[in-house]
Amino acid sequence: xxxxxxxxxxxxxxxxxxxxxxxxxxxxxxxxxxxxxxxxxxxxxxxxxxxxxxxxxxxxxxxxxxxxxxxxxxxxxxxxxxxxxxxxxxxxxxxxxxxxxxxxxxxxxxxxxxxxxxxxxxxxxxxxxxxxxxxxxxxxxxxxxxxxxxxxxxxxxxxxxxxxxxxxxxxxxxxxxxxxxxxxxxxxxxxxxxxxxxxxxxxxxxxxxxxxxxxxxxxxxxxxxxxxxxxxxxxxxxxxxxxxxxxxxxxxxxxxxxxxxxxxxxxxxxxxxxxxxxxxxxxxxxxxxxxxxxxxxxxxxxxxxxxxxxxxxxxxxxxxxxxxxxxxxxxxxxxxxxxxxxxxxxxxxxxxxxxxxxxxxxxxxxxxxxxxxxxxxxxxxxxxxxxxxxxxxxxxxxxxxxxxxxxxxxxxxxxxxxxxxxxxxxxxx
Amino acid sequence: xxxxxxxxxxxxxxxxxxxxxxxxxxxxxxxxxxxxxxxxxxxxxxxxxxxxxxxxxxxxxxxxxxxxxxxxxxxxxxxxxxxxxxxxxxxxxxxxxxxxxxxxxxxxxxxxxxxxxxxxxxxxxxxxxxxxxxxxxxxxxxxxxxxxxxxxxxxxxxxxxxxxxxxxxxxxxxxxxxxxxxxxxxxxxxxxxxxxxxxxxxxxxxxxxxxxxxxxxxxxxxxxxxxxxxxxxxxxxxxxxxxxxxxxxxxxxxxxxxxxxxxxxxxxxxxxxxxxxxxxxxxxxxxxxxxxxxxxxxxxxxxxxxxxxxxxxxx
Numbered sequence: 002x003x004x005x006x007x008x009x010x011x012x013x014x015x016x017x018x019x020x021x022x023x024x025x026x027x028x029x030x031x032x033x034x035x036x037x038x039x040x041x042x043x044x045x046x047x048x049x050x051x052x053x054x055x056x057x058x059x060x061x062x063x064x065x066x067x068x069x070x071x072x073x074x075x076x077x078x079x080x081x082x083x084x085x086x087x088x089x090x091x092x093x094x095x096x097x098x099x100x101x102x103x104x105x106x107x108x109x110x111x112x113x114x115x116x117x118x119x120x121x122x123x124x125x126x127x128x129x130x131x132x133x134x135x136x137x138x139x140x141x142x143x144x145x146x147x148x149x150x151x152x153x154x155x156x157x158x159x160x161x162x163x164x165x166x167x168x169x170x171x172x173x174x175x176x177x178x179x180x181x182x183x184x185x186x187x188x189x190x191x192x193x194x195x196x197x198x199x200x201x202x203x204x205x206x207x208x209x210x211x212x213x214x215x216x217x218x219x220x221x222x223x224x225x226x227x228x229x230x231x232x233x234x235x236x237x238x239x240x241x242x243x244x245x246x247x248x249x250x251x252x253x254x255x256x257x258x259x260x261x262x263x264x265x266x267x268x269x270x271x272x273x274x275x276x277x278x279x280x281x282x283x284x285x286x287x288x289x290x291x292x293x294x295x296x297x298x299x300x301x302x303x304x305x306x307x308x309x310x311x312x313x314x315x316x317x318x319x320x321x322x323x324x325x326x327x328x329x330x331x332x333x334x335x336x337x338x339x340x341x342x343x344x345x346x347x348x349x350x351x352x353x354x355x356x357x358x359x360x361x362x363x364x365x366x367x368x369x370x371x372x373x374x375x376x377x378x379x380x381x382x383x384x385x386x387x388x389x390x391x392x393x394x395x396x397x398x399x400x401x402x403x404x405x406x407x408x409x410x411x412x413x414x415x416x417x418x419x420x421x422x423x424x425x426x427x428x429x430x
Numbered sequence: 431x432x433x434x435x436x437x438x439x440x441x442x443x444x445x446x447x448x449x450x451x452x453x454x455x456x457x458x459x460x461x462x463x464x465x466x467x468x469x470x471x472x473x474x475x476x477x478x479x480x481x482x483x484x485x486x487x488x489x490x491x492x493x494x495x496x497x498x499x500x501x502x503x504x505x506x507x508x509x510x511x512x513x514x515x516x517x518x519x520x521x522x523x524x525x526x527x528x529x530x531x532x533x534x535x536x537x538x539x540x541x542x543x544x545x546x547x548x549x550x551x552x553x554x555x556x557x558x559x560x561x562x563x564x565x566x567x568x569x570x571x572x573x574x575x576x577x578x579x580x581x582x583x584x585x586x587x588x589x590x591x592x593x594x595x596x597x598x599x600x601x602x603x604x605x606x607x608x609x610x611x612x613x614x615x616x617x618x619x620x621x622x623x624x625x626x627x628x629x630x631x632x633x634x635x636x637x638x639x640x641x642x643x644x645x646x647x648x649x650x651x652x653x654x655x656x657x658x659x660x661x662x663x664x665x666x667x668x669x670x671x672x673x674x675x676x677x678x679x680x681x682x683x684x685x686x687x688x689x690x691x692x693x694x695x696x697x698x699x700x701x702x703x704x705x706x707x708x709x710x711x712x713x714x715x716x717x718x719x720x721x722x723x724x725x726x727x728x729x730x731x732x733x734x735x736x737x738x739x740x741x742x743x744x745x
Contacts, residue, residue: 262532312525
């Protein structure tokens with residue numbers, strides 16, 4: 002294997018690494034010579050969420066198992082890490098380097114995976130989804146009940162500054178922690194990628210695609226599910242450990258249903274089919290969560306709508322949409338889609354603006370006005386109690402939707418023609 | 431004795447409320463194989479619709495109108511949403527209803543606010559029906575029991591004595607065969623979905639003022655309804671009924687019976703103190719784990735007997 006071949010085949014990894022290292026410098030405050038705390042936290046959250054979503058996809062995308070309680074693995078990993086850090090700190094343990102602390106989270110997730118997975122993987126499909134839902138609720142409730150391990154509502158606080166680093170780094174600044182986080186999330190992601198290439202990963206795909214035939218070939222699907230669950234637990238635990246390192250506090254939220262739902266949303270919006278989908282999804286979900294929530298309290302609604310639209314029209318996720326363009330790109334005729342895309346973009350923007358305006362007006366009337374906030378839409382001050390803004394917003398939304406439908410038909414014609422052409426030339430679709 | 435009788439009655443009321451929600455979900459789940467995550471959200475919508483309608487028209491029109499609105503919404507969801515997603519497979523269907531539940535919760539918050547709305551029991555029913563061991567039994571609870579009993583009778587008669595009921599029953603087990611016989615199975619699906627959501631809406635109308643009408647009510651009720659459906663078994667209304675009552679009783683009795691494992695151990699002569707290993711686990715009292723019991727049951731039943739109490743096939 003020569004390095005050039007490796008680079009051509011795996012350039013995405015290098016690109017991710019470069020983006021992760023470079024992105025914080027876009028927000029770097031050169032005059033004062035320090036990193037923007039918000040940007041670093043946002044990037045860290047994206048990275049750890051990406052690991053979490055990838056581990057979720059080991060179940061959803063690769064083994065066809067829909068879990069509604071994946072956060073228990075994440076949360077237990079986070080609690081394990083917090084306790085390990087506190088223990089190292091209290092006893093001044095030098096043999097455990099700070100760089101290996103996330104492994105504690107991994108072990109925690111692994112143990113949780115062994116226990117919870119044994120129960121959950123007895124069944125598959127809907128029954129599996131229900132068991133994980135039940136387990137998720139159980140763990141979240143137990144976290145509030147047992148104080149010694151979970152710390153009740155206050156959670157467990159910890160301090161990541163320990164002095165056992167191999168490199169002599171104290172991990173007191175956000176940038177140092179971020180570097181450690183990059184290393185671990187890249188490491189975890191590459192390991193997960195390699196796992197998909199092993200016989201276990203392949204057989205997991207087989208149980209997803211045809212459960213009965215896999216049995217005929219001589220594999221026990223339950224064992225495959227169990228292994229996949231345990232390993233997913235390990236990686237979810239690492240994501241939890243990274244969470245602990247970034248925030249230095251672990252509360253029961255880390256293993257509650259909302260966290261599980263986030264993993265599901267990220268993995269699905271990004272796309273479960275390809276390996277890199279969940280990474281993309283995590284960036285989108287965290288971006289919406291942290292970015293859009295600065296401007297509006299209705300961000301969860303936008304996320305929900307995005308999710309529903311994806312489920313209805315693009316079940317392959319964002320990565321699936323990109324993948325659909327591959328045959329056209331290989332023909333070198335991607336440019337011909339430019340005009341149809343631009344034509345569809347206009348009604349999307351119009352309709353989207355109308356929809357956002359309706360949502361914001363409604364939110365302002367019930368929630369924002371009570372907090373004494375002034376509403377301004379698209380940089381214009383708006384009075385949510387008068388009729389005009391409402392009328393304009395509704396008209397925009399409806400007109401945009403109808404226009405988009407008409408454009409969509411045109412677009413589909415163009416698209417089908419191109420795909421047919423690709424087929425005729427023998428380019429795989 | 432006193433505590434027992436009062437709890438029994440309360441458990442029965444709660445169980446019947448659960449049954450109202452679960453019966454619709456059971457039909458939908460058995461027929462389409464879709465675990466409808468948005469079912470409890472429709473229950474919430476029913477309560478909010480009833481609140482708004484009762485502001486203008488009073489409680490009694492709301493009792494009729496709110497379920498109809500919910501049913502129409504259900505029909506729309508089935509025709510324009512689920513049917514679209516159906517061709518992508520089971521997981522997208524499940525995810526679709528999951529996303530819908532998220533959206534409905536947010537929309538409710540946007541329309542009616544984050545805090546509970548003052549949806550109250552109508553004045554005509556706000557009196558005490560009888561007194562039992564010094565505890566008053568409100569007439570509204572009796573009314574709830576009456577409505578749910580009527581509903582149970584209506585569903586049962588509708589399913590077993592009418593033509594459409596027989597077709598629905600057949601579609602539960604052999605949808606392809608029913609289609610081959612010339613029945614419009616997709617329409618049957620829509621009807622069942624609409625009827626199921628209308629029932630959830632009805633449960634919301636009478637449950638919303640019995641409990642609290644707030645945006646979190648769907649997410650607190652949803653998982654418990656799933657437990658009932660799975661526990662009762664797929665395709666069995668009777669199983670669903672029994673499971674609802676059991677779940678209602680368990681949850682009510684768990685609140686009043688203030689015991690823990692430590693008390694149990696004391697009977698055999700072992701006194702648990704703070705120093706005992708696992709003391710934290712042993713001293714957790716029953717009311718505190720009351721909310722957990724349904725989920726423990728859910729996990730156990732799915733692992734040990736996935737077809738549920740009276741189900742005809744595995745979940």
